[in-house]
Amino acid sequence: MTAGVSEPATVAEGVWTDVVGQVAAVRTLDRAVRAASVPGPGPGGMTHAWLITGPPGSGRSTAARSFAAALQCARQGCGECHECRTALTGAHPDVTLLATEHVFLRVEDVRPLVSVAQQRPSLGRWRVIVIEDADRLNDTSGNLLLKAVEEPPPRTVWVLCAPSPDDVLVTIRSRCRHVGLRIPPAADVSALLQRRHGVDPAIAAFAARAAGSHVGMARRLAVDENARIRRREVLRLPERLTSVGNAVLAAADLMKVATEEAKSATTERDAAERADLLRSLGAEGATSLPPAVRAQVRQLEENQKRRATRAQRDVLDRSLIDVLSLFRDVLVVQFGAEVELVNAELGEDVERLARASAPEDTVRRMDAIGRARRRIAANVAPLLAVEALMVELRFVRAR
């Protein structure tokens, strides 16, 4: 969590502009880029494999893309030339970006990278391969990459991103140079929202604070009013938890909110993808699917289903973090700490919750939230995990 003192927004230049609040990491990467531009090994120099870690929303993939762009750029990342712009969007022929919307990166997804890594760069000076979700490599796909990551050809660079070094196979980790990102200061995130999206300063400040400086979430909250409403609904849930029955009903509501949000993000895209696929297979407008294309359509539907599972889990996890921030505030009030509240606009609710319980209860509730998140990640039925959580969160009146 960000401390209450607002630091001055750190201004970086060129491709590094959007890597918000990461002075130290940017310095390391920039030095590597400069070292890479002169031939031969040098101090603080270039390495063939990098592991960029940082909490969700700290801008790992942005940092990785900026790094890729800076390596391609003749001026070490001016942010304006053709090389910089194509590399940042992933259109540069020598920059390969891999991310997944599923739960895992599978062997089929990563196998092509092994052969790509052996090719010399065609236009630029480096062949850069960025894996944005290296934490989603499973054992098989991770092991497949071992050799390629350990000894790539001289002009190939691997950049892996993960929330923490522990999230990647130890054998992968040991082959990479580690760059850690911190949680960016809320002031920096707020400044980014204002600069890039023209958001009103008050809303930008609220969004940055409420999202816990998660850049993507903050943007969502800042530009999408429905997201703000949904967040508020979620934060109102603890008020309702007076009995086990109410807790179970609240869990059902939370799941509904999460499902709706996930659906609003995927439904339209699913339909568009299906229409595209049918068009490219020449089966556009067919009333029933010709048998020949069924396999492809089924494959697409399976992929979409996997994506929906992941989207629902992500949204749910985000909601649980929101609830966690509420109880964090409750604890702050209970301890009388002089720290800014994340949910300052819900001050009264926080006060009431703080009076109704003791600090040890609050800590127990925060533990329960952590447990529910772990359970959902371990494939426990999300509704059941949330029910058990809500039961723990409920305020027991005199028995």
Next chain:
Amino acid sequence: MAATTGRSAGRTGGTRGSTSSARGSTVKRATTVLPEDLSPAPVVLVVGGESLFAERATAALVRRAREADPEVSIEHLEAAGYESGQLELLTSPSLFGGGTVVLVNGVEAANDAFATAATRYLSAPTAGACVVLRHSGGQRARGLLEAARKTGAPEVSCQPITKDDEKVDFAANEFRLLGRKASPQAVRALVDAVGSDLRELAAACGQLAQDTSADGDGRIEADVVEQRFGGRVEVTGFRVADAAVAGRADQALSLLRHALATGADPVPLVAALAAKVRALAKVSTVGRARGADVAADLGMAPWQVDRARRELAGWSDPGLADAIRAVAQADAAVKGGGRDPVYAVERAVLTIAHARAT
């Protein structure tokens, strides 16, 4: 199976047949017939998910067709992989005379070519040919079925039997068809033992009839069923959950063991426990309101609400909380968080049964 289809036709266990005649209500369509009564017609519909009834219906039809004309040719066609012209080819009159029965399988997955050909055929059926459309449910090709019904084609409804009482009726009927009698207890025991699959139940009836002597009054008693199928109870997770929330720990554990022994997986067992406890918790919020009034709010059926309310007797709020905790913990354990999934379910069942008293 073979024993049943080989015998003369009679009223057999179609749910529709037994219940509708018992209640005196009229059958929906005048053209609906029972599986065993099906006889050739230009177009015949066999609709529904229970393949046992469908097979009996087609077998009866083929038998009648053969009785009428021993030389009749029986053709099979898959509607999913249909290529245009096939239907016309099979139904066109033969040079040597003689009829044809075309059994079309998988109409629910029919391709466009078949739908077009069949619709065309409906308006001009070939004399002496019989086309049987087998549709096992779902919305596809419904238009074709409707069109066929409008022409007055006879239809066999093969709806699956799900309720236990209907299964008992079915089994009793099977014995009657086989020319045997069975005591109500025997039928009940048989349904408990092998009732989950209708085909298995029918086969078990046939086997019992063959294995036992028809001398004397020939009645099949419960002890005979016990002898052959005894000790085997097919248990679903819901029965385990019912016993657990009723606080009957011993019964719940023994049912759980039966469930595991007959192939139930711990994961759905835990899901059944979760559904049960969830229903109790939801209903605990509505007090004495009528089931039908609150059902929609709770996302449950009215009978589920009423049932949960009966089961809620003896439960307290902290007890429900313990139960939910236990189920969530068990779910984590059976999904790889624990070493022994069976132990995890067992523990959850015991915790739930004991939480009732607290």
